[in-house]
Amino acid sequence: MRIPLSPRLLSCSSFVHTGDRVADIGCDHGYLGIYLLTEGIAASVIASDVNEGPLQSALKNADKYGVRDRMSFYLSDGVRNIPRDFDVMVCAGMGADTMISILDAAPWLKDSAYRLILQCQSKTPMLRQYLDLQGWYIHKETVLRDGRFLYTVMEVVYQPDHTCLLPWEYHFPPALLINPVPETAEYYQQICTRLRRAVMGRGENTDTETLQTLQALEALSDTPKLHWLKEETK
Numbered sequence: 001m002r003i004p005l006s007p008r009l010l011s012c013s014s015f016v017h018t019g020d021r022v023a024d025i026g027c028d029h030g031y032l033g034i035y036l037l038t039e040g041i042a043a044s045v046i047a048s049d050v051n052e053g054p055l056q057s058a059l060k061n062a063d064k065y066g067v068r069d070r071m072s073f074y075l076s077d078g079v080r081n082i083p084r085d086f087d088v089m090v091c092a093g094m095g096a097d098t099m100i101s102i103l104d105a106a107p108w109l110k111d112s113a114y115r116l117i118l119q120c121q122s123k124t125p126m127l128r129q130y131l132d133l134q135g136w137y138i139h140k141e142t143v144l145r146d147g148r149f150l151y152t153v154m155e156v157v158y159q160p161d162h163t164c165l166l167p168w169e170y171h172f173p174p175a176l177l178i179n180p181v182p183e184t185a186e187y188y189q190q191i192c193t194r195l196r197r198a199v200m201g202r203g204e205n206t207d208t209e210t211l212q213t214l215q216a217l218e219a220l221s222d223t224p225k226l227h228w229l230k231e232e233t234k
């Protein structure tokens with residue numbers, strides 16, 4: 001029986017190491033955890049959701065795919081009511097505001113024992129800024145296409161002495177250029193286009209930060225990796 005895992009969640013799963021104990025926060029249908037168990041990737045999965053309906057559907061699906069005994073289920077706002085014995089927390093399909101409120105409520109996550117895998121649906125630059133200022137280091141990030149949209153998935157570790165991001169890097173962090181994929185160039189173009197539109201729309205009233213971000217990103221266009229990617233995707 002094939003698990004109906006979206007490309008978004010498949011990309012999240014690729015950040016999980018074999019033997020990881022995973023906490024899937026906002027698990028909804030539970031497919032990510034189920035996939036990680038049936039593929040022999042995760043050792044165990046905590047599936048939690050703030051709403052009863054999704055949690056019940058995760059339970060039903062875990063039964064259906066025969067992994068109920070290796071999953072535990074919690075009704076919880078963020079990580080408030082879940083046990084702390086996991087290695088990696090996945091938050092996927094949520095906006096930056098929700099992710100930030102989950103992290104703000106759990107300072108105990110700021111520990112090198114934990115990794116975070118985050119797939120943010122909206123206001124991603126705001127999330128990157130928050131993480132950066134809170135001592136979290138985005139050490140991997142990738143771009144993927146799911147349907148008509150491009151998304152990123154990032155892996156974050158607590159490393160308060162990391163080199164801080166520059167403001168324009170909240171929009172396009174260096175981690176995206178470590179192992180770029182063809183979608184990285186598309187993502188870059190999309191961000192530049194959005195910023196150019198914002199600048200054109202506001203004319204002389206454009207704030208300095210937007211203008212400087214656009215200039216810094218445009219200058220990046222000639223870095224060898226992006227140049228190569230853009231040529232590859234033409």
Ligand SMILES: C[S@@+](CC[C@H](N)C(=O)[O-])C[C@H]1O[C@@H](n2cnc3c(N)ncnc32)[C@H](O)[C@@H]1O
Pocket residue numbers: 009025026027028029048049050051054076077078079091092093094098102
């Ligand atoms: C759009 S779904 C995403 C489901 C799945 N993670 C995915 O990416 O396909 C968001 C899920 O997060 C849950 N959720 C929203 N806020 C939450 C919070 N503060 N704590 C836990 N779960 C939350 C919702 O109930 C919903 O099931």
